[in-house]
Amino acid sequence: xxxxxxxxxxxxxxxxxxxxxxxxxxxPRSFAHQVCTHSEFAVDPEPIMFQEREDFxxxxxxxxxxxxxxxxxxxxxxxxVQVKGREMQRxxxxxxxWEVVQQRLQTDPHPEILEMRxxxxxxxxxxxxxxxxxxxxxANTTTELQTYAERSFVKGLPLLEGVKDLTTRxxxxxxxxxxxxxxxxxxxxxxxxxxxxxxxFAHLGIGCLRALGLAARYxxxxxxxxxxxxxxxxxxxxxxxxxxxxxxxxxxxxxxxxTNNQMPTDRHVTVAWGRDYSDVTPxxxxxxxxxxxxxxxxxxxxxxxxx
Numbered sequence: 001x002x003x004x005x006x007x008x009x010x011x012x013x014x015x016x017x018x019x020x021x022x023x024x025x026x027x028p029r030s031f032a033h034q035v036c037t038h039s040e041f042a043v044d045p046e047p048i049m050f051q052e053r054e055d056f057x058x059x060x061x062x063x064x065x066x067x068x069x070x071x072x073x074x075x076x077x078x079x080x081v082q083v084k085g086r087e088m089q090r091x092x093x094x095x096x097x098w099e100v101v102q103q104r105l106q107t108d109p110h111p112e113i114l115e116m117r118x119x120x121x122x123x124x125x126x127x128x129x130x131x132x133x134x135x136x137x138x139a140n141t142t143t144e145l146q147t148y149a150e151r152s153f154v155k156g157l158p159l160l161e162g163v164k165d166l167t168t169r170x171x172x173x174x175x176x177x178x179x180x181x182x183x184x185x186x187x188x189x190x191x192x193x194x195x196x197x198x199x200x201f202a203h204l205g206i207g208c209l210r211a212l213g214l215a216a217r218y219x220x221x222x223x224x225x226x227x228x229x230x231x232x233x234x235x236x237x238x239x240x241x242x243x244x245x246x247x248x249x250x251x252x253x254x255x256x257x258x259t260n261n262q263m264p265t266d267r268h269v270t271v272a273w274g275r276d277y278s279d280v281t282p283x284x285x286x287x288x289x290x291x292x293x294x295x296x297x298x299x300x301x302x303x304x305x306x307x
Contacts, residue, residue, distance in 0.1 A: 001084065001267065002082050002305065005079045005222060007026055011295055012071070013072065013289060015289055020286065021063075022073075025055075025280055025283075029271065038079065047064035048066065048067045050063070057272070086266050097158055098153050098157055101159050102214060119210070123279075125203060141186070141191070141207070144188070160246075163246050166209075171201075183199070198243070198259040209244075216245065221270040223264075225238050240271075240297075241259070243264060243268070
């Protein structure tokens with residue numbers, strides 16, 4: 001599939017902002033099943049400084065600085081992306097048992113396995129040590145995640161079959177409810193209320209897998225939405241999406257989308273990946289000024305004709 005993706009972010013400030021520093025991860029990645037053939041990054045007002053780099057995880061990062069008074073900031077990223085080959089069916093009953101994978105991640109000295117261990121450890125938004133501090137909001141989160149995950153991972157079960165079952169349970173047990181959570185909502189609250197959005201469900205899946213000693217990472221991106229029958233697409237009405245990946249030795253990373261109870265297809269476009277949302281935040285920065293601001297985001301992910 002070929003897509004043209006337009007992601008527009010606009011900040012409107014109640015008082016004039018004199019200076020801001022910003023960092024964006026909004027350029028789709030290129031890898032085995034996806035190629036970003038073109039990406040245009042536009043900022044209004046025009047930055048005085050603009051730099052591009054790759055972060056630790058290989059994501060494209062755009063850094064820019066605006067050093068003149070402004071009441072509005074608009075960032076528009078337009079990308080052409082080709083996605084193919086993600087629809088290949090896997091035999092979930094084949095492959096390594098999850099306990100074998102767990103053991104290899106702990107003991108195998110192969111450089112690739114050693115690199116994967118970082119995806120088992122705590123990350124800023126998925127903390128296991130909260131369970132050791134009853135004063136913290138996420139107390140006993142790790143125990144809850146492990147208990148919840150163990151129902152999907154019986155002894156001897158192939159890893160991917162267990163993750164598939166976990167994905168289905170997250171889809172069934174939790175309600176998608178925009179606005180119920182924020183970026184700062186701890187996993188303990190998501191587990192308690194059984195509500196959240198794609199970001200929460202991705203974090204839950206990752207937390208469950210890490211609680212069992214398995215390697216999992218967060219993936220940000222987009223998904224093509226299909227309008228209801230007899231209705232036209234609404235331009236800009238799409239949204240960013242998130243899912244997770246699990247590491248399978250000798251095969252690599254395998255993606256799962258708990259929000260839609262599926263493995264990502266050619267309708268999924270990957271932008272960035274990392275340990276959790278904090279590693280792939282689409283746009284963040286520091287603003288020097290006073291007052292409040294209003295944020296609006298519009299995303300358009302539509303099929304495009306191949307060149």
